[in-house]
Amino acid sequence: MDNIIKKLAELENELKKPFPTKDINKICEDYRTEFLNLPDVVDFYEDFRYYCVNISGTLSYVLGDVINQIPEGQIDMLYKSFFEYYNQYEFLEGQIANYHHFFQEYKTHEQTRKWLLQLLSNNHYPFKRQNLYTKINLK
Template sequence: MNKEEILSKISNMQKFIMVNPCPYEGTSKIKIDFEKDFAMLEDESLNADFNDYCTVIVGTTSYLLKGNVEKIPNRQIELLNRGFFERFPQYNFFESSLEKYPDFQNEYNNHEKLRKLVLNFLHS
């Protein structure tokens, strides 16, 4: 895929993602099902952490679509290089159970696809 094709896919994915709400119902179910695991975490905020993960991806996408690749902060690119469970390993205990939370899994998978497309664009 050339850069124009990647950028087109990025644009389409971003539009799709922007119309989907954050999966708060799914995160609530995860917190209930893994109550003991969450109780062991200090200052846990799954919703805030997932929102941060998503925002970095979508924010970086905005730079690309506006033609401002050179303005992407280095820290943002560093964060983009890691998936959700890499950035927030404290949540690894439910990674293998994502299929039980289809709304969350869908949002996670869509953002991961977009993250990988953005990285592909940046490295091509």
């Protein structure tokens, strides 16, 4: 468990890098037709920002040693990757490596998300659900 906390602490600085706004704008431009076919309420920028903020916020609870104060809904969102949670963007999943800054941000947040879930599942957190390992693929 201490090893995971150490890894998460190291990733904390990575999560503070500038948000990949230029890449997101480029993605929206490159996939304009696909985005136009989505409902008007869909906002790729805001959805990705929310996904990142949820992970960073959860990390702050963990590193602040107040795991018991993490809102359950915040933990629930950690069960899925960005493309699982926001499946309307699945057309992008195989293409994001073409957008370096976005891809790096995505990979860093995904690794953080997986380590957070691993830590929370091993930390006697009172989950009222089935085992986390049956819900996610921890690598």
